[in-house]
Every structure is written in structure tokens, then in C-alpha cells.
Amino acid sequence: MNKKNFRKFNNIKGANINTNLYAPEEHERKKAKLTSFFLSDKYTPLTEKQLQVVLDVDKDSYNLLNLILSELEQEGLVFVDDSKRYVISNSKGMLKCVYQAKTRSFGFGVCESEYEEDIYIPMEHSLSAMDKDVILVKVLETVQTGDSRTGKVIKILKRNTKKVIGRFIKSTNFGFVQPIDSKIQDIYISKKNDSKAKDGDMVQVEIVKYANGKSKAEGKITEVVRPENLTNIEVTALYKAHGLDLKQKFNELIQKELENVPEIVTGEEIVGRVDKRAENIYTIDSYDAMDLDDAICVKKINENKYILSVFIADVSHYVKDGTNIDKEAIARATSVYIPGTVIPMLPKKLSNGICSLNAGIDRLALSIDISFDKNGNVLENHIYKSVINVKKKMTYENVYKVLLGEDTEVLEEYKDYIQDIFLMKELAQILNNKRIEEGSINFDIPETKVVLDENKNVVDIKPYEINIANNIIEEFMLAANMAIAERFYFLQAPFIYRIHEKPDEDKLRGLNELISNYGKKLKGLKNIHPKTLSNILDEISDEESKAVISRLMLRTLKLAKYNHECVGHFGLAAKYYCHFTSPIRRYPDLFIHRVISDYLENNYLLDENKANRYFKQAEKYSIISSDMEKEATKIERDFDDLYKAMFMKPKVGKTYSAVISSITSFGMFVKLDNTVEGLVSFESMSDDYYIFDEKKYRLIGEKKGKIYKIGDKVKVKLARVDVRLKQIDFSII
Numbered sequence: 001m002n003k004k005n006f007r008k009f010n011n012i013k014g015a016n017i018n019t020n021l022y023a024p025e026e027h028e029r030k031k032a033k034l035t036s037f038f039l040s041d042k043y044t045p046l047t048e049k050q051l052q053v054v055l056d057v058d059k060d061s062y063n064l065l066n067l068i069l070s071e072l073e074q075e076g077l078v079f080v081d082d083s084k085r086y087v088i089s090n091s092k093g094m095l096k097c098v099y100q101a102k103t104r105s106f107g108f109g110v111c112e113s114e115y116e117e118d119i120y121i122p123m124e125h126s127l128s129a130m131d132k133d134v135i136l137v138k139v140l141e142t143v144q145t146g147d148s149r150t151g152k153v154i155k156i157l158k159r160n161t162k163k164v165i166g167r168f169i170k171s172t173n174f175g176f177v178q179p180i181d182s183k184i185q186d187i188y189i190s191k192k193n194d195s196k197a198k199d200g201d202m203v204q205v206e207i208v209k210y211a212n213g214k215s216k217a218e219g220k221i222t223e224v225v226r227p228e229n230l231t232n233i234e235v236t237a238l239y240k241a242h243g244l245d246l247k248q249k250f251n252e253l254i255q256k257e258l259e260n261v262p263e264i265v266t267g268e269e270i271v272g273r274v275d276k277r278a279e280n281i282y283t284i285d286s287y288d289a290m291d292l293d294d295a296i297c298v299k300k301i302n303e304n305k306y307i308l309s310v311f312i313a314d315v316s317h318y319v320k321d322g323t324n325i326d327k328e329a330i331a332r333a334t335s336v337y338i339p340g341t342v343i344p345m346l347p348k349k350l351s352n353g354i355c356s357l358n359a360g361i362d363r364l365a366l367s368i369d370i371s372f373d374k375n376g377n378v379l380e381n382h383i384y385k386s387v388i389n390v391k392k393k394m395t396y397e398n399v400y401k402v403l404l405g406e407d408t409e410v411l412e413e414y415k416d417y418i419q420d421i422f423l424m425k426e427l428a429q430i431l432n433n434k435r436i437e438e439g440s441i442n443f444d445i446p447e448t449k450v451v452l453d454e455n456k457n458v459v460d461i462k463p464y465e466i467n468i469a470n471n472i473i474e475e476f477m478l479a480a481n482m483a484i485a486e487r488f489y490f491l492q493a494p495f496i497y498r499i500h501e502k503p504d505e506d507k508l509r510g511l512n513e514l515i516s517n518y519g520k521k522l523k524g525l526k527n528i529h530p531k532t533l534s535n536i537l538d539e540i541s542d543e544e545s546k547a548v549i550s551r552l553m554l555r556t557l558k559l560a561k562y563n564h565e566c567v568g569h570f571g572l573a574a575k576y577y578c579h580f581t582s583p584i585r586r587y588p589d590l591f592i593h594r595v596i597s598d599y600l601e602n603n604y605l606l607d608e609n610k611a612n613r614y615f616k617q618a619e620k621y622s623i624i625s626s627d628m629e630k631e632a633t634k635i636e637r638d639f640d641d642l643y644k645a646m647f648m649k650p651k652v653g654k655t656y657s658a659v660i661s662s663i664t665s666f667g668m669f670v671k672l673d674n675t676v677e678g679l680v681s682f683e684s685m686s687d688d689y690y691i692f693d694e695k696k697y698r699l700i701g702e703k704k705g706k707i708y709k710i711g712d713k714v715k716v717k718l719a720r721v722d723v724r725l726k727q728i729d730f731s732i733i
Contacts, residue, residue, distance in 0.1 A: 045085035119151035128211035333628035339450035376434030399469035439531030439573035485576035494614035548711035678728030
């Protein structure tokens with residue numbers, strides 16, 4: 001490439017000054033020039049010395065060139081190949097990814113573009129990358145593993161694991177730490193770096209040297225983990241491993257801002273709001289809920305008209321754009337719920353205080369009234385700001401008892417509200433029927449409830465009970481979310497939507513293979529409608545078979561996420577959908593509250609500059625919120641898995657009834673009635689040699705012809721529990 005196309009590197013002002021002293025703007029200008037040079041169509045790979053010649057870099061600027069080249073490597077624009085030449089990263093099948101470790105043996109490169117498939121990376125090609133490292137991957141076109149492309153890590157651009165929690169194993173002259181995250185290899189600890197930790201201690205390790213494929217990572221013990229309750233050492237360690245201890249408190253800048261947050265609603269704040277304090281407004285939540293962000297009121301005007309009023313805590317009134325509280329809320333994006341505690345998105349003074357719709361206290365709300373006919377069709381809706389005073393904090397458990405009409409004590413407590421409760425049920429059933437008619441899919445998959453005692457020791461694992469009271473609130477919140485999304489979509493407002501894209505055709509073909517085991521088949525795969533899936537579930541009367549097929553369908557569908565563009569929600573069969581109803585615990589809800597409030601306060605005319613800022617924020621916050629939601633889900637599952645292992649550990653040797661929940665190339669997973677899941681490995685199935693049928697996901701005995709498929713009932717014995725690895729193994733009886 002002719003150096004005239006780039007100009008002389010030295011000609012950029014400031015090139016000869018010391019690299020520690022040059023102005024940042026000059027550095028950025030030079031970096032931009034070099035980036036343009038690399039991205040030119042005429043660029044061919046050059047070594048650093050060749051670059052110095054081509055760019056006419058003098059000796060005084062060598063350090064600066066080297067610094068910028070290092071930065072561009074870190075950013076993934078270029079990498080150095082085996083011939084020491086700088087090659088453009090997006091050439092030759094190179095992709096910048098984030099490494100997602102699955103086990104110690106393999107992981108995936110998750111690409112920046114959502115349209116790029118994840119890349120399977122076996123351990124021998126991983127360069128010892130760790131979970132969340134930013135990596136540069138070369139796709140190996142000739143190698144295929146299942147449905148995934150296979151790749152090789154060329155360079156680790158950024159390490160994102162600095163500290164690790166694990167158990168210290170000590171020997172005479174050195175030691176090593178077994179991380180509680182089973183995806184991380186053991187870390188070598190020299191005697192001088194063991195901080196006199198004892199054998200078996202749970203410790204925090206700072207990595208001082210990363211593994212390179214030839215040698216283990218080396219670390220320095222910085223802390224011995226000492227829980228208040230020694231029986232919960234594993235829980236405390238996992239808590240620290242996810243950095244949750246750092247999120248329990250909010251920084252001093254936030255504490256300072258909280259001093260200006262009022263304890264009660266003032267007269268000034270009520271001005272201009274619709275006064276709904278005389279209305280019969282209720283919250284319905286779990287008995288121990290402290291952050292109450294939604295309340296409802298239902299009226300029946302005549303035989304063909306119902307009015308549902310949904311009142312959501314007006315969090316954006318207290319959390320202003322650009323404040324330190326808001327910046328921290330963006331970074332967290334969601335509250336994290338783990339057994340026995342919550343890591344909140346907002347400080348308790350807001351989440352449990354002034355924003356929480358506590359009964360008998362004036363509270364500010366962002367509200368929507370929706371009118372429905374007797375068939376659940378929306379007649380009209382009205383969005384407004386209000387002041388409310390909740391009449392009764394109801395619980396799911398007690399509302400259910402009222403509907404059953406069997407508990408005299410609860411009936412007495414709720415006697416003034418019984419008529420309203422039955423009206424809620426009436427409207428919720430109408431809305432549910434309407435949703436099902438339009439194709440919304442109801443997946444009946446129980447979540448896990450971990451029961452702890454007063455010392456936070458696990459005493460039971462069971463399915464989380466969902467009853468009609470939960471369903472009432474779900475229907476009302478869905479209705480509000482859909483109405484809000486539709487209104488602001490047609491306003492072309494800057495917004496964050498909750499989207500769920502259509503499933504891939506290939507995945508649907510795979511699902512067809514699986515459900516053919518149950519005599520079912522999907523049609524119209526190229527442009528499938530959610531009602532097609534919903535109808536399959538409706539046709540199944542056996543609840544266990546329905547639960548199995550629900551899980552199979554759920555695995556086929558894409559994950560729901562946040563997006564600044566409205567593309568609909570497949571699972572709900574909804575053209576317009578958003579999250580509006582939980583601004584205390586989800587940032588997208590808080591963000592759209594801020595947008596809605598601005599529209600309301602400005603007669604639905606938004607300043608162009610503010611609108612442009614909101615459009616940029618919507619795109620940015622959608623990505624952050626989707627990522628943090630995945631992280632929160634992972635953390636919550638980790639804790640559930642740990643508590644399950646701790647609960648089952650003393651029960652090794654006991655027998656259980658189970659259902660086959662998944663079949664793999666190395667065995668099958670079985671699920672107990674209490675939601676505990678574990679592996680039955682091929683090694684433990686000694687009655688025959690089993691062949692994995694990867695199309696129909698079943699096992700076939702080579703000699704006896706016995707078939708195991710997903711959904712089959714089996715008797716199992718608990719064979720092994722490894723609490724550290726959170727692994728549970730069963731054997732077939």
C-alpha cells in the first residue's frame with residue numbers, strides 16, 4: 001500500500017512527544033488514522049517494522065505506534081498472525097466473541113452480532129479462555145459439531161475474570177484452589193501466596209498469571225471466606241463468587257441522593273394527578289413481598305363492559321435521568337432473587353419505601369384504565385398519573401382461599417372484599433380465554449421453591465405453587481403491558497419493547513421429531529403461528545405428557561429479550577408487548593415510565609432533542625437489560641442448583657419416582673417430583689449397551705431393544721451428590 005494514502009504518521013501534531021504525556025485528543029486522532037489505514041481495501045498484512053517504513057514513522061514515535069497497535073489488538077480490530085503480520089480480524093473467518101464456558105472441556109464463542117451463530121470451542125482450541133473473556137475466534141470451516149460451527153481461539157483480547165472463589169487444598173510446598181465454578185480449572189498457589197490459609201478453607205483468589213494451555217493459572221489468596229453460619233459455607237462462597245456481597249450496599253454518592261428522597265407523598269406532588277384514593281384498589285402478592293409495584297381495581301359497568309385499572313408505582317418520579325441512583329439502576333438492570341434474600345436494583349428507601357404501594361398510605365402511580373367487552377376485546381384505554389391509597393394488601397394464598405370458600409378465618413378477614421375478588425376472577429377468565437383463542441401459549445412448567453429455616457438452612461425443595469390468584473394478576477399485567485406497547489408503538493415513541501422472535505425452522509423440524517414420539521406433528525413450519533403450538537398442548541389431556549411437551553417446546557423457542565424495535569412476542573401471540581408493570585425491579589419498565597411521563601406532561605409532544613436522546617438510550621438499555629437478565633437468571637439457577645445438592649446430599653441411597661427430562665449422548669437426565677434433576681450416565685446403565693438416537697432423542701438398548709425417551713417414568717436411586725460441582729447422579733432401578 002502506498003504510504004501517500006495514509007500520510008506521514010509523524011505529521012500528526014504531537015507525534016514526537018513522550019507517550020505518557022501526549023494529549024488524549026491527539027492520541028485518538030492518530031488512532032483513527034491508523035484504523036482507517038487498516039480498513040482500507042488496499043491494505044495487505046504487514047509486520048510492525050514494515051508498518052514503520054510504510055507509514056514513515058520516526059524513532060521518537062515508535063512507542064506511540066506500538067501503544068496504538070496494542071489498543072487495536074485489544075479492541076479486536078487486528079491480530080498478529082504466525083508471520084508476525086497485522087491481519088484484519090474480520091477477514092479469514094475471524095470473529096470477535098465473548099467466551100461462554102459450558103464445562104471444563106468446552107465452551108462457545110458468543111458473537112457480537114445476534115445473527116451470527118455461536119461457535120463451539122473445544123478445550124484444546126480454547127487457549128485456556130475463561131468465562132466472559134473477550135476472544136478472537138477463527139472458524140474452522142471443515143469441522144462441524146452437531147449444529148454448531150467449530151472454532152479456535154486465536155487471541156484472548158480481554159480477561160474478565162480477575163478473582164475466583166474456591167476451596168484451598170494444601171500440600172507441603174504449595175497448594176491449589178478448586179474453584180466452586182466447575183467450569184474453571186484448578187489454580188496453582190505458591191507457598192508465599194497462600195496467606196497462611198488452612199487446608200480445606202474456602203478462599204478468594206486473585207489471578208496473578210493466567211493459564212496458557214501449557215501451565216495452570218497461578219493465584220494469590222486475598223481472603224479466607226468466613227460465613228456467619230458455618231453450615232452455609234458453600235452458600236456464602238457462591239454469594240461472593242457472583243459478587244453479590246458488593247451489590248448489597250449502594251455507594252456514598254447514592255446515599256447522598258437518597259437524603260433528598262421523601263418518606264411520604266407531599267401535597268405538591270399530588271397537584272395535577274387524578275385522585276383515586278377513594279377507589280377499592282388492592283395489591284395481590286406473595287405474603288413476604290416488600291416491593292409492591294402493582295395494584296389493581298376492577299369494575300363492571302354493565303353486562304358488556306368491564307374496566308380494569310392497573311396502578312404501577314411511579315418510580316420515575318423519584319429516580320431521575322442521569323442521577324447516580326439511575327446510573328446504578330442501569331448497571332444492575334434487574335433485581336436478583338435468591339433464596340432468603342434479594343439483591344435489589346434500587347435502594348430499599350425506594351423499593352420498600354416511598355415507591356412500594358403499601359396499604360393505607362398515599363402513593364404516586366402511573367396508571368392505565370382499560371375497558372373490555374364481555375369477550376375480552378379492548379374498547380378503549382386511558383393512561384394517566386394518579387395518587388392512590390391501597391385498601392388491602394392481599395396475598396395469593398388468601399385470595400385462593402376466598403375463591404375456594406373453605407377457610408372461615410380468611411373469609412372473615414376478607415369479607416368486605418369478596419365481591420371484588422370474584423369480579424377479578426370473572427374478568428381474568430375472560431382475558432385468558434381471549435389470549436388462548438388468539439394463540440398465546442401457556443407453558444405449564446413448575447419453578448423451584450427453596451424453603452429455608454430461620455438459620456437459612458435448606459429444609460425443603462418443592463415446586464412453586466401457582467393458583468388462580470397468581471393467574472388473575474398475570475392476566476391483568478399482560479393486558480396492561482400490551483395496551484401500553486400498542487399505544488406508544490403507534491406514537492412512534494422511543495421505547496423498549498419485550499420481544500420474542502419466531503423459532504427457527506430447523507429447530508421446529510427437530511421438535512417435530514421429538515413430539516412424534518407422542519403421536520403429534522406440527523404443520524406449516526415455514527410461517528408457523530403460535531396457535532399451532534398452543535393447539536398441540538390443548539390436545540393433550542395427560543398432565544405429565546403436557547409438561548414434557550411444554551419443556552420440549554420451550555427449548556425450541558428463542559429467548560425473549562428487550563429491543564428498541566417492536567417485532568412482536570411469539571409466545572404471547574402479541575403484536576405489541578413491553579414490560580411496564582415492574583419498575584422497582586426491572587430497568588426497561590423504569591425507562592418507559594420516564595418516556596410515558598414526558599409524553600403525558602407535554603400533551604404527547606416530545607422535544608426533538610429529548611426524543612433523540614431517548615432513542616439512543618432505548619437501544620443501549622435494551623442490550624444492557626437483556627444481558628443482565630441472562631446474568632440474573634444464571635445466578636438464580638446457580639443458587640437453586642446448590643440448594644438442591646445440599647438438600648439431596650443426606651439422601652444418597654434413597655429411591656425415587658422420576659421422569660426422563662432430557663436425553664444426551666452421554667446419558668439421560670431425570671427429574672423428581674420436587675423439581676430436583678440429575679444425571680443417569682451410560683456407565684451406570686449396566687443392563688445393556690445403549691445407542692443414542694439423536695434425531696428422536698431417545699436411547700435404544702443394542703441387545704434387548706429397550707427404549708428410553710423423554711417423558712418416560714422411571715424408578716431411580718440417588719447414587720452421588722457433589723455439592724461443590726452442584727451435580728446430582730442417579731442410577732436406574
